[in-house]
Amino acid sequence: MADKKNPWKPALILGVLLVVLAVLVIIFFTGGEREKVRRLAEAGLPKAQPPAGEPAVRKTVTLFFLSDDDDLLHGETREIAVGPSAADEAERALAELVKGSARSLISPLPAETRVRQVFITKDGIAYVDFGREIVDKFSYGSSSELSAVYAVVNTLAFNFKSVKKVAILVEGAEKETLGGHVDLTRPFPPDYSIVAK
Amino acid sequence: MTDKERKVGRGRLLVSLLLLAGLARPAFPQTAGNPGPRSRSDARKPRTVVIDPGHGGIEPGARGKLGTVEKDITLAIALKLKAMIEKNMAFQVVLTRDKDMDVPLENRAAIANNQKADVFISIHTNSSRQKSAEGSETFFLSTGATPDEETRRLAYLENNSSRIEDHVDKTSEEDVKMILWDMAQTAYIRQSSQLAEMIQAELNSLLGTRNRGIKQAPFKVLTGAACPAVLIEAAFISNPEEEKKLASDAFQTSVAEAIYRGLTKYLQLYP
Numbered sequence: 001m002a003d004k005k006n007p008w009k010p011a012l013i014l015g016v017l018l019v020v021l022a023v024l025v026i027i028f029f030t031g032g033e034r035e036k037v038r039r040l041a042e043a044g045l046p047k048a049q050p051p052a053g054e055p056a057v058r059k060t061v062t063l064f065f066l067s068d069d070d071d072l073l074h075g076e077t078r079e080i081a082v083g084p085s086a087a088d089e090a091e092r093a094l095a096e097l098v099k100g101s102a103r104s105l106i107s108p109l110p111a112e113t114r115v116r117q118v119f120i121t122k123d124g125i126a127y128v129d130f131g132r133e134i135v136d137k138f139s140y141g142s143s144s145e146l147s148a149v150y151a152v153v154n155t156l157a158f159n160f161k162s163v164k165k166v167a168i169l170v171e172g173a174e175k176e177t178l179g180g181h182v183d184l185t186r187p188f189p190p191d192y193s194i195v196a197k
Numbered sequence: 198m199t200d201k202e203r204k205v206g207r208g209r210l211l212v213s214l215l216l217l218a219g220l221a222r223p224a225f226p227q228t229a230g231n232p233g234p235r236s237r238s239d240a241r242k243p244r245t246v247v248i249d250p251g252h253g254g255i256e257p258g259a260r261g262k263l264g265t266v267e268k269d270i271t272l273a274i275a276l277k278l279k280a281m282i283e284k285n286m287a288f289q290v291v292l293t294r295d296k297d298m299d300v301p302l303e304n305r306a307a308i309a310n311n312q313k314a315d316v317f318i319s320i321h322t323n324s325s326r327q328k329s330a331e332g333s334e335t336f337f338l339s340t341g342a343t344p345d346e347e348t349r350r351l352a353y354l355e356n357n358s359s360r361i362e363d364h365v366d367k368t369s370e371e372d373v374k375m376i377l378w379d380m381a382q383t384a385y386i387r388q389s390s391q392l393a394e395m396i397q398a399e400l401n402s403l404l405g406t407r408n409r410g411i412k413q414a415p416f417k418v419l420t421g422a423a424c425p426a427v428l429i430e431a432a433f434i435s436n437p438e439e440e441k442k443l444a445s446d447a448f449q450t451s452v453a454e455a456i457y458r459g460l461t462k463y464l465q466l467y468p
Contacts, residue, residue, distance in 0.1 A: 068327050071409070106326050141259040141267070141324025142336065142430050146414055176302060176417055179259075180252055181321075183417035 057082040061093045061159040064151045064195065065105035071143070072196040073151060074105055075158075086160050090118040090126060097155055108144070108151040110137035116172070118156075124164030125187050126156050132171050140179025149182050150191055157190035165189050243289040246282055246460070247309040249418065250275035250292065251321035251428075254299030259324030261440035268297060270443050271320045274431065277453035278320075286461070288315075306421030310381065316392065316463070317426035318456060319418050322443055324435040331436045332407030335397040336428040337389035338382045338420060339413035381423035388425035391466065396429060396459030403455040404448070406432050406439070425463075429456060 059082050064073040080092040094115045100107040114131030121127070138144065153166040165187035169175065175184050250271040252258030258267030272294070279290045291312050293305045309317040323330070382389070393411040401408045409430075419426045431452045432439040442448040 066325075066327055068329050071327075071330070108326060138326075139257065139259050139267075139324065141433070141435065142321060142414065142416070142428070143323050143325040143330060143433075144259075144435075147326070180256055180302065181414075181416050181418075183415045183420055185417075186415070188415070 059089070061089075061096070062155070063093065063097045063101075064108075064154045064158075065097075065101045066108050066147055066151075067105055067196070070196065071194075073108075073147065073154060073194055074196045076101055076103060076105060078102075085120075086162050087118045087120050087126075090120070090128075090156055090160055090163070091115050093155055093159055094118065094128065094152065097151060108147040110134060112137045120160070120162055124162060126160070126163040126166045127169055128152060128156070128166060129169040129172055135170055135175070135178055138179070140181060142181045145177070145179050145181045146194075148178060149184075149188065150194060153188045154190045154192065154195065158192075243287065245289045245291060245312045245314045247291045247293065247312055247314040247317045248275045248278055249305045249309075249317065249319040250294055251319060251418075253294050253297055256299065259322060259434050261434040261443075262437050263440050263444070265434055265440050265444045267322045267324075267434055270322050270431075270434070270449065272297065273446075274320050274449050274452050274456075277450055278318075278456055281453055281457045282460070285457075286464075302417045303421060305418050306381070306423075306426075309426070310421070310423045314422075314424045315467075316460065317419075317422040317424055318396075318460070319416075319426070319428040320452075320456075321428060321430050322432060322434040323430040325433060326435075328436070330433050331439055332409040333397070333400045333404055333432055334409035334430045335393040335400065335411050336414050336416060336419075336430070337393045337411070338386060338426065339415050340383055340386075381421050382419050382426055385423070385425050388467070389419075389427055392425045392459070392463045393427045395462045396427060396456055399455035399459040399462075400429070400431075400452070403451045403458075404432070406442075 058079045060077050061080055062075040062077050065076055067074045078093075078096045080089060080096060082089065098107070098109050098111065098113045098115065100111065110133055112133040114133060116129040116131055118129070119127050134148070138148075140148070149168065152168065156163045156166050167187040168178075168184050170178075177184055250268070252268040252271065254268075256268070258271070260266055275292055276295070279292060282288050282290050289312075291308065291314070293308050294300045305319070306317065308314075323334070390411065390413075397408070397411050400406070414428075416428055419428060429452075432443050432448075434440050434443055
């Protein structure tokens with residue numbers, strides 16, 4: 001009896017395995033949108049740049065700070081290392097923004113702020129992931145929250161052609177606001193009306 | 198961006214259109230001079246003002262150097278404003294909080310919508326990293342959409358509004374609810390700017406603070422309000438001079454008085 005059943009057994013096991021495989025393939029392709037976005041972001045951009053064979057190559061970026069003289073953002077140029085991807089450069093630019101002004105301009109971000117990662121999607125949205133210090137280390141009012149957000153948004157949109165809008169995340173997740181005012185759930189286009197001429 | 202967020206994103210466009218289809222109709226004719234969407238000639242239902250004292254509970258808001266906390270000042274001003282309106286006008290006043298408690302931002306606009314509020318007024322005190330920052334300003338919502346996007350959205354709406362409902366499937370009903378609130382304010386931007394202008398004018402004449410004007414900003418608390426809505430920054434708690442003023446009963450009364458007068462003038466436009 002047992003011997004007669006044997007010929008079917010492998011086929012049955014194979015069938016079950018195929019079904020499991022099919023389910024896994026479906027999950028693989030339908031789930032994990034986030035990973036796909038990331039891969040797009042990473043695959044789309046670096047190839048345009050030469051590999052960082054010459055680490056000495058630097059470029060000038062404009063960072064946006066506050067001034068005590070008016071309510072506008074003021075540009076200050078800074079050198080950063082080039083490549084390999086625009087997202088890497090964006091991370092460096094934001095790290096410089098956090099470091100603060102070399103002149104006497106006022107930093108719009110808490111000094112403890114960590115830039116965890118920047119990724120840029122194909123359709124031009126830069127996702128900036130900050131550590132929780134950006135929220136914890138300052139109690140924001142409308143003005144300070146607006147200047148923190150738009151210093152980041154304008155710095156990226158101004159310096160990187162591939163960035164059309166900027167979305168801000170905190171510890172890898174969407175956050176409603178930094179301190180109860182500015183809506184972070186939608187990506188921001190830059191606002192140059194608040195930049196000093 | 199997670200899978201769910203993507204779905205929400207997609208739903209958001211559809212539903213913002215759906216919402217505009219529903220809300221914009223009564224609101225837009227008004228730009229042609231008709232009475233407001235909430236003007237009620239039958240005075241059976243009392244008209245309602247919702248006042249939102251900023252922050253509260255575990256969210257103190259901004260802090261002054263002398264120790265003044267934003268959430269206390271906003272509540273004090275809101276209570277004074279409530280008393281003034283109730284004493285002088287035939288309006289029902291609802292506060293989003295009447296004590297020191299947590300109220301999520303979404304709930305604040307939801308309270309206004311559930312009460313079918315005629316006006317939503319959020320009261321805050323400002324803070325800046327600039328030591329010298331001072332003055333009073335009134336905000337209304339900016340949607341963050343570029344003029345191009347806005348034009349395209351309205352064009353799409355005109356061509357497709359009848360078909361939009363078919364596009365929203367049942368599984369996304371939750372998203373729909375959230376997004377309806379999410380975009381509600383876009384239909385009231387014009388009235389909100391008028392309200393902001395009138396309140397700001399009174400702040401200027403009563404407070405003696407620097408006039409920072411009316412401004413637009415993408416403030417979360419305003420996005421969901423389905424009525425004219427403004428956010429008032431009475432003065433800078435981060436500036437010790439203004440912090441002292443904000444902590445004083447007389448200044449708080451003046452702020453409430455200014456908002457009250459601005460509101461009165463606005464309501465004369467939309468009786």
